[in-house]
C-alpha cells in the first residue's frame with residue numbers, strides 16, 4: 269500500500285527508488301514534500317453519521333441532561349469533516365445555536381482543506397436524516413449539481429486545525445466534554461495507542477466522554493477511562 273501510494277511521487281521526481289524519495293521528502297530543499305507524503309499515506313475514509321448509535325448516545329445520554337455554559341467537542345481525527353459536521357447538526361438541533369463549539373483536527377492538510385470548504389457529494393448520505401440536509405445544507409445547482417455545502421452558520425462553529433496525535437497537545441487546546449477518536453487507533457501499535465489515549469484523556473473534563481469506533485477497543489490500553497458500553501468510555 270505504501271509503495272503503490274508513493275509511486276506517483278517517485279514518477280513525479282523521476283526517482284527509481286523509495287530511499288531517494290525519502291531523502292528528498294526529508295530534505296530542506298523540498299520543504300512541502302514531507303507533508304505531501306503524509307497526505308498521501310493517510311487513509312481518510314469517513315461519512316456523515318457513521319456509526320449512527322454514537323450520535324444517538326451523544327444526543328440522548330450526553331446532551332439531553334447537560335446543563336452548563338459552553339459544550340466543547342473534539343473530533344480528533346476528523347478527516348474531511350463529516351464527523352464534525354454531523355456532531356454540529358446534533359448540537360444545533362438540541363442546544364440551538366449558542367453554548368457549544370467543535371474543534372476538529374487531523375494530520376493531513378489535504379483533508380483539512382476539504383473540511384473547511386464543507387462541500388460534499390450528495391450520493392453518500394445513507395445515514396443522514398433528510399430533514400437535517402434540508403435544514404443545515406445548501407444544495408448545489410448548475411455546475412454544483414450533485415454537491416451540497418454545509419451552511420455558513422454551522423461551518424462557523426467548527427474550527428479545523430492540524431494536530432498530530434503523536435505530539436504533545438497544543439497548549440491552548442483547553443478541555444472538552446466529549447472527544448471522538450474514531451477509526452484512527454487501528455493504525456497505531458499498542459504503545460502508541462496508550463500514549464495517544466492517555467494524552468487525549470487529559471484534555472477531557474471529569475465526567476467527559478471518550479468515543480472510539482465499534483471496531484476498536486481500549487482493553488489493556490488505559491485504566492484512566494471507564495467503559496460505559498463497548499466503544500464509549502468516561503473519565504471518572
Ligand SMILES: C[S@@+](CC[C@H](N)C(=O)[O-])C[C@H]1O[C@@H](n2cnc3c(N)ncnc32)[C@H](O)[C@@H]1O
Pocket residue numbers: 310311312313314315318344345346347348351373374375376379431432433434449450451452455481
Ligand atoms: C479513517 S479516518 C477516520 C475519520 C473519522 N474519525 C471517522 O471515524 O469517520 C482516520 C484519520 O486519522 C488521521 N490520522 C492518522 N494518523 C494521525 C495522527 N498521528 N494524528 C492525527 N490524525 C491522524 C488520518 O489522516 C485520517 O484522516
